[in-house]
Amino acid sequence: MTPSRYRRGILGACGVLGFLVLVELAGRVGLIDPGLLPYVSDVLVAAAGLPFEEKFLIDVLATLEACALGLLIALVTAVPAGLLLGTVPMVERSVRPLVEFLRPIPSVSLIPLAMFLFPASQDAKTALVAYTCAWPLLINTMYGLADVDPLAKETLRSFGFGPLAVVLRVNLPSAAPFIATGIRIAVSVTLIVAVSVELIAAGDGGLGTFISLAGGANRVDRMLAATVWAGFIGLAVNLLFTMGERRVFRWHQARAGVAG
Incomplete structure (x- = not known):
């Protein structure tokens, strides 16, 4: 630091x-x-005791599991889709209106639809997290492909490499820093979406369910304590991804600094 x-x-x-x-x-x-x-001191005391409660830990793990699985699904679908749209102009022009229509829709407004399509709360959380994460990954992948050096692609083609080889050897590595930024952006919203679903579907487990039940029992101190932990978890995960991105793609930041 x-x-x-x-x-x-x-x-x-x-x-x-x-x-x-x-x-x-x-x-x-x-x-x-x-x-x-409640007094801040009471909330902090309650927050200090929550990690020692098995129910709280189970709920936190349920939320993190949905976040991780949803992010993974978004990665294996949105990044290839971004590579396709970013390398085939005809496909990009055909799909762009649909992307621009769906992308601004708030994810939380789709919670009732997700719960209707996936009656199990965990499945609804995972699906909605995947949908939310897909957009920054898709857009950043396409944006990264626009930054690829045309000379590098032409050089590879001149040596007889086909379109797939160009994508894997030039396009994807060049777009990797932008994809990493998309992952960091996606991670920052996964917890918000998952907890929002849990708050509505209270009773099916998760950090949002814990917060909702604590509020229903008039234990505002425990409700706020769990909210504090949600903030800490989100902050810690975002910090880890930010540090990892800086370390892995230090070369890209140095190049951007020189270009700037």
């Missing part, structure tokens, strides 16, 4: 800590009704 990033991290942590202290003080002096919003 560079000194500037380290300083930004310290300042960000101080900002969060300061906000939590202010909310705690507001509750202690009576500005916030503890019956409506």
